[in-house]
Amino acid sequence: METKVVTLHINGRTHQIALPPNRTLLQTLRDLGYTDVKNGCEKGDCGACAVLLNGKPVNSCLVLAWQADGAEIVTNGGLGDQAHPHVIQEAFADAGAIQCGYCTPGMIVSTKALLDRNPHPTDEEIREAISGNLCRCTGYVKIVEAIKLAAERMAAAKEGR
Amino acid sequence: MGLYKSKYTAKPLPPVDLPELRVVGKPLRRVDALAKAVGKTVYAGDFSMPGMLYAKVFRSTVPSARIKRLDVSKARALPGVACVLTAEDLPDGKLVTDIPGQTGQKVRKGSLTSVLARDRVRFVGEPIALVAAETLEIAEKALEMIEIEYEELPGVFDPLEAMKPGAPIVYEPDNIVARWKIRKGDVHAGMAEADLIIENTYRVPFVEHAYLEPEAGVAWVDERGVINIRVSTQVVEHFRSIAKAVGVPQNKIRTIGTMVGGGFGGKEDITVEIFLALLAKHTQRPVKLVYTREESMMSQSKRHPFIITHRTGVKRNGRIVAAEIDLVADSGAYPYLSPYVLLYAVVMATGPYRIPNVRVDGVAVATNNPFTSAFRGFGGPQAAFAYEQQMDAIAEALGMDPMEVRRINYLRTGDTNATGQVIESAAWLEETATRALEALGEKEPDRGSVKIGRGVASYFQSYGRITWLHDTSRAWVGVELDGTVVVRSGVPDLGAGQVNSLAQITAEVLGVPLDQVTVYSTDSALTPLAGTSTATRQLYMSGNAVYQAASAVRKVLLDRASKHFEEDPKDLDMAEGRIFVKHNPEQSISLAEMAQICAAEGLPLSNLALFRAPFTDPLDPENLQGRVFPDFTFGAQAVEVAVDTETGEITLLKSVACHDIGRAINRAAVEGQIEGGSSQGLGYALLEEYVMEEGIPKTVTLSEYLIPTSMDFPPTKAIVLESGSGKGPFGAKGIGEPSLTPAAAAVANAVADAIGVRIHELPITPEKVLEALKRIK
Structure with missing residues (x-):
């Protein structure tokens, strides 16, 4: 199959790789070592593979790598690490919102996108924002709490509290 | 019909003496949480190795057939294909589908099956051949080049049909996979004594686990000749069955578990392990195998459909005097854990009630459906759906309040259940049910065609394995010379916090902050075997093992510290990394210093403990009288629903679950x-059904098989009661499985309360509501 050299800016690093046209962004990210992007269904049903593509949340299994040529991609792993976790990541850990953890990276990506456009979401807006991210462990209760906690902490940080 | 009162008030709890602890009981951030939050945790499908091959499984597309011809020569010849294996290549490739064992229990007859189908396939998705290739694309291409011809055979897809004479035999000798019976008292005399006999039949469907992480693993042969399998599993002890299937000694298979991306019983049976081990052995290269979502849903186990008939004899005063219960379970195409799931359902079939005269007959039946096996609750949710609806049906027939009928019949501590097992721990049934109902608050009024109803369901559910399986768990705890602590336990962590619990227990006993404890887990070679993460057993079993090991280390430290301080050991305590004199906490020494003193004197700073559950002999399957389980968890769930009688639409308005978790x-x-x-139980109630048509699965994606999303249900309010009466560490019971058990029955009762007619079959869909309403018009 014909390949094309694609440029991907992922979590602040630039990769140039030759890829066939049918390779999804999900496969590409995981092959490059971004295994925090999870494969749950490859059909866009579960949201485990969500990443930010030019700031917008997408299921990376539904995007072809060619379509992401030149794009800025942020995965959950790009938001923070154990030494310097993102406020949302820390809130998920503190609120007990993580059980098996497999849906978590996608959940946090959806949360980031939500709080970027709406820093003070209602419960209903939170539930709507993560409705494409399936979780089989938590019943979403503590995930919603974690997102509210993250929003509070981000607001507090902004006000310098 | 308004069976339920609009308000219930809970009585005060009996007094309990629970000492305040320093680490245990605190809502601390779990030790695994932050790594998962930042995506650092490496799951089974995330590993890669140099020179690794990619595997795929060739599976049957028909539910019942003879394999006339299987030709893999073209696939083998494809450049980049390293290996293709069929049953021909595995003369002894037998898979034990029986209960995963640690102690070499007898394997049930008929539970051995072929790893790869030899000449006969029995369900859609049955594995027939394995491919390993240089890339995933080549492996997929090779699958397409495998040629197969089937001679389709008559199949049987309904367990009732499968029991009839002349039904196609799924596998020899007949379609009866297991039978269990309870005989207690004199059921005929009991029925004769009854004022009223109430009979109903309840049905529940196939259900899919739908964990977010599909089955995955990587295997390689190391320099010792050991086949290492890094895999997402609930049971690292499968290494023994894997060794048997692959034909190597048990010490040549090592299972390294990973953090599991959800299990719920679906990763209790062997999944990818044997395929990986065979391919690694044949190619002597690392091999990776990850199931696709469709493959996972099509080929792996399901929750058992059951048909459960209750015939209950009651007195006018609400007392149950006799129960006759018949259960038929669809075991699917292979036995797996069906005999045991059936046993659980039979033992729990009466519900948590005192019934003097009982007959229960359970049968598990083979069909050409997907095989059914463990799923959170293990027969308990099916049983509860029936017995708790039956309680409300009894209340309705007697014109009594459903809580009053329950209260009269609830088991109490010291009573015996249907198998004659004495309830030894607190049985807070009324306490949990009334608290759940009370927390619903005032009932909303009906709004025109939208009728509001509420319902409750109580339950009892075992924690710990069947006592005749002689369950054990081992754990190692050691203190390092800087005062930090290491725990080694084979426990697989499914996401429920199994590892964190061990860390918190150890931190409590040794008086160190939680972040000073490092836990190594789930490695069949390097961590002491802790048994399966199933049966709601790990906190009970491995929690106790860790408690024992940590306590032994604590004793060494305190005995030596008692010399140091010239104080009795019982006057010393440990907290915040220090050992101190209780009446004078200023007098203290750091754990690090004391560890160094002990090390210099050759005192043991580590301990390997073995915890044993109660051991019993197997019961007579003709009457099942005696102990079956170590203990039970008790609790209840209450819900309020709105049912639109014009559209049949059901909206869950409120949900409260109250459990005594010890x-x-x-x-x-x-x-x-x-x-x-609760969410899984509510999905069971209202959404979930794995649909089969003549053995062909119709719901193999997450857009066809619907699990709850964030938009489907309001949060379930959790009310946690602590009786301190459990057999786990610090009086803990288990909650993993029990949390799911009552939800579906509570919803069914609430729907009946709302619309005045009972729906006896899950899931409760708008179509079934409209059908039921038609019946009463």
């Missing part, structure tokens, strides 16, 4: 189990 080791984790278990 003692919370981590309160947030307990609540998480209750909220998540």
Whole structure:
């Protein structure tokens, strides 16, 4: 199959790789070592593979790598690490919102996108924002709490509290 | 019909003496949480190795057939294909589908099957051949080049049909996979004594686990000749069955578990392990195998459909005097854990009620459906759906309040259940049910065609394995010379916080902050075997093992410190990394210094403990009288629903679950189990059905098989009670499975309360509501 050299800016690093046209962004990210992007269904049903593509949340299994040529991609792993976790990541850990953890990276990506456009979401807006991210462990209760906690902490940080 | 009162008031709890602890019971951030939050945790499908091959499984597309011809020569010849294996290549490739064993229990007859189908396939998705290739694309291409011809055979897809004479035999000798019976008292005399006999039949469907992480693993042969399998599993002890299937000694298979991306019983049976081990052995290269979502849903186990008939004899005063219960379970195409799931359902079939005269007959039947096996609750949710609806049906027939009928019949501590087992721990049935109902608050009024109803369901559910399986768990705890602590335990962590619980227990006993404890887990070679993460057993079993090991190390430290301080050991305590004199806490020494003193004197700073559950002999399957389980968890769920009688639409308005969990080791984790278990139970009630048509699965994606999303249900409020009466560490019981058990029955009762007619079959869909309403018009 014909390949094309694609440029991907992922979590602040630039990769140039030759890829066939049918390779999804999900496969590409995981092959490059971004295994925090999870494969749950490859059909866009579960949201485990969500990443930010030019700031917008997408299921990376539904995007072809060619379509992401030149794009800025942020995965959950790009938001923070154990030494310097993102406020949302820390809130998920503190609120007990993580059980098996497999849906978590996608959940946090959806949360980031939500709080970027709406820093003070209602419960209903939170539930709507993560409705494409399936979780089989938590019943979403503590995930919603974690997102509210993250929003509070981000607001507090902004006000310098 | 308004069976329920609009308000219930809970009585005060009996007094309990629960000492305040320093680490246990606190809602601390779980030790695994931050790594998962930042995506650092490496799951089974995330590993790669140099020179690794990619595997795929060739599976049957028909439910019942003879394999006339299987030709893999073209696939083998494809450049980049390293290996293709069929049953021909595995003369002894037998898979034990029986209960995963640690102690070499007898294997049930008929539970051996071929790893790869030899000449006969019995369900859609049955594995027939394995491919390993240089890339995933080549492996996929090779699958397409495998040629197969089937001679389709008559199949049987309904367990009732499968029991009839002349039905196609799924596998020899007949379609009866297992039978269990309870005979207690004199059921005929009991029925004769009854004022009223109430009979109903309840049905539940196939259900899919739908964990977010599909089955995955990587295997390689190391320099010792050991086949290492890094895999997402609930059971690292499968290494023994894997060794048998692959034909190597048991010490040549090592199972290294990973953090599991959800299990719920679906990763209790062997999944990818044997395929990986065979391919690694044949190619002597690392091999990776990850199931696709469709493959996972099509080929792996399901929750058992059951048909359960209750015939209950009651007195006018609400007392149950006799129960006759018949259960038929669809075991699917292979036995797996069906005999045991059936046993659980039979033992729990009466519900948590005192019934003097009982007959229960359970049968598990083979069909050409997907095989059914463990799923959170293990027969308990099916049984509860029936017995708790039956309680409300009894209340309705007697014109009594459903809580009053329950209260009269609830088991109490010291009573015996249907198998004659004495209830030894607190049985807070009324306490949990009334608290759940009370927390619903005032009932909303009906709004025109939208009728509001509420319902409750109580349950009892075992924690710990069947006592004749002689369950054990081992754990190692050691203190390092800087005062930090290491725990080694084979426990697989499914996300419920199994590892964190062990860390919190150890931190409590040794008086160190939680972040000073490092836990190594789930490695069949390097961590002491802790048994399966199933049966709601790990907190009970491995929690106790860790408690024992940590306590032994504590004793060494305190005995030596008693010399140091010239104080009695019982006057010393440990907290915040220091050993101190209780009446004078200023007098203290750091754990690090004391560890160094002990090390210099050759005192043991580590301990390997073995915890044993009660051991009993197997019961007579003709009457099942005696102990079956170590103990039970008791609790209840109450819900309020709105049912639109014009459209049939059901909206869950409120949900409260109240469980006595004995003692919370981590309160947030307990609540998480209750909220998540409830969500799965509510999905069972209203959404979920794995649809089969003549053996062909119709719901193999997550857009066809619907699990709850964030938009489907309001949060379940978790009320956590602590009786301190459990057999786990610090009086803990188990909550993993029990949290799911009552939800579906509570919803069914609430729907009946709303519309005045009972729906006896899950899931409760708008179509079934409209059908039921037609019946009463």
